[in-house]
Amino acid sequence: MKIIPAVDIKEGRCVRLSQGKADQETVYSDDPVAMACHWDEEGAPLIHVVDLDGAFDGQPANAETVKQIIYNSSVDIQVGGGIRNLKTIEAYIKAGAFRVILGTIAQKEPEFVAEACREFPGKIIVGIDARDGNVAIKGWVEVSDQRATDLAQKLESYGVAGYIFTDISRDGMLQGPNLKSIKEFADSTERPVIASGGVSKLSDIEDLLALAPNGVEGIITGKALYDKSFTYPQTLELLNRHAG
Numbered sequence: 001m002k003i004i005p006a007v008d009i010k011e012g013r014c015v016r017l018s019q020g021k022a023d024q025e026t027v028y029s030d031d032p033v034a035m036a037c038h039w040d041e042e043g044a045p046l047i048h049v050v051d052l053d054g055a056f057d058g059q060p061a062n063a064e065t066v067k068q069i070i071y072n073s074s075v076d077i078q079v080g081g082g083i084r085n086l087k088t089i090e091a092y093i094k095a096g097a098f099r100v101i102l103g104t105i106a107q108k109e110p111e112f113v114a115e116a117c118r119e120f121p122g123k124i125i126v127g128i129d130a131r132d133g134n135v136a137i138k139g140w141v142e143v144s145d146q147r148a149t150d151l152a153q154k155l156e157s158y159g160v161a162g163y164i165f166t167d168i169s170r171d172g173m174l175q176g177p178n179l180k181s182i183k184e185f186a187d188s189t190e191r192p193v194i195a196s197g198g199v200s201k202l203s204d205i206e207d208l209l210a211l212a213p214n215g216v217e218g219i220i221t222g223k224a225l226y227d228k229s230f231t232y233p234q235t236l237e238l239l240n241r242h243a244g
Contacts, residue, residue, distance in 0.1 A: 001212055001242075002046050003205065003235040004194065005039040006222035007032050007069065009062045009081075010052040016223045017052065028226045032062075036069040036077070042232040046076045046098065048164075048196075048220050054082020055103065063088075067095045080127055080164075089116055093123055099161060103127040104137040107144060110154060117159035125194075126155055127164040133181060136168050149188035162192040164220065176204050179211070186214040194218035202230050202238055209242050 008015055014029040029035045036047050049069055053061035060066075060082045070077045070092075079092050080101030089100045106113050106126045116124045129136045130148040137144060152163055165185045167178040177198040186193045192215055195208050199221040208219050225232060 001209060001216075001239060002194075002218040003044070003232070003239065004046045004048045004078075004218050004220045005042075005044050005225055005232065006048045006050070006196075006220050007036050007039070008050045008052050008222065009065055012062060012065060015052070016226060026223075026226075032065055033068045033072055036073055039232065040073045040075050043236055044075060044232060046078060046218070047073065049077055049079050050101075051079075051081030055080070056082075058082055058084060058104070060088055063091070066092070070096045078125060084112075086116060086119055089120055089124075093120060097123075099123055099125045101125050101127045101164060103129070106155060107135050107137050107146060107151060110151075110158070113155055113160065114158040121159065122161050124160055125162045125164060126152075126160050127166065128152060128185070129166040129168050130181065130185070131168050133184075148185055152185065152189040152191075156189050156191055160191060162194065162217070163189065164194045164196055166196040166220075168197065176200055177208060179207055182208070182216065183211055183214055186211060186216050189215065191215070192217040194220060196220035200224050200229055202234060205235055205238060206242070209239075 009032045013027050014032040014035045015025045015027050017025050039047050051060050051062040066079055076098035078099040079097045084105050092100050128148050131143050135144045135146045135148050167181050175198055182195045195216050
């Protein structure tokens with residue numbers, strides 16, 4: 001199990017949004033690269049980097065900052081936000097990205113996911129965001145009528161490396177993860193799942209660790225770390241205790 005710090009970039013700054021709403025942001029740093037390096041030094045094995053402007057606009061807006069994070073980090077970086085074509089995927093992978101996250105386009109054009117998986121095997125992970133079980137797209141601005149579990153089953157056969165599942169009703173709200181929806185989603189696929197959204201305290205991470213047998217292999221945490229509800233070393237201690 002990996003605890004994965006999030007670095008969300010908006011207008012060149014490291015921010016967190018509440019429920020993905022662009023007008024409800026908290027700025028944590030003017031230097032996302034330094035923030036990523038901090039989590040690297042704290043011992044994170046993987047960092048989750050999202051170009052929020054890209055997610056809203058449909059094309060990367062902070063690509064150079066993302067690349068600087070990759071160049072300056074010693075650990076794996078997974079990248080998402082506004083990735084809609086093979087050229088962008090290739091640019092990030094050539095820069096050294098561990099994995100590239102496809103979001104909105106996976107729901108809109110699933111055949112593109114199949115093409116990307118053929119072109120970049122093992123490098124494509126799909127972010128599926130859901131509200132009340134239905135897929136949310138375009139930076140969470142729209143909610144479709146497609147079930148998240150149905151989309152996961154459809155994309156699984158295309159060769160995706162895994163999924164990031166976010167219950168957006170909990171994201172950035174520090175209300176605790178929606179364990180029921182995460183378990184339902186993880187049970188619907190054979191691929192590994194990274195859970196995201198709602199982690200507010202160490203006991204939330206402990207609750208998610210219990211879903212490892214269901215296929216949950218990672219936990220993304222953002223706001224709680226930035227608000228110092230707990231420290232990253234504390235999450236590592238918890239993992240070690242759980243493993244022991």
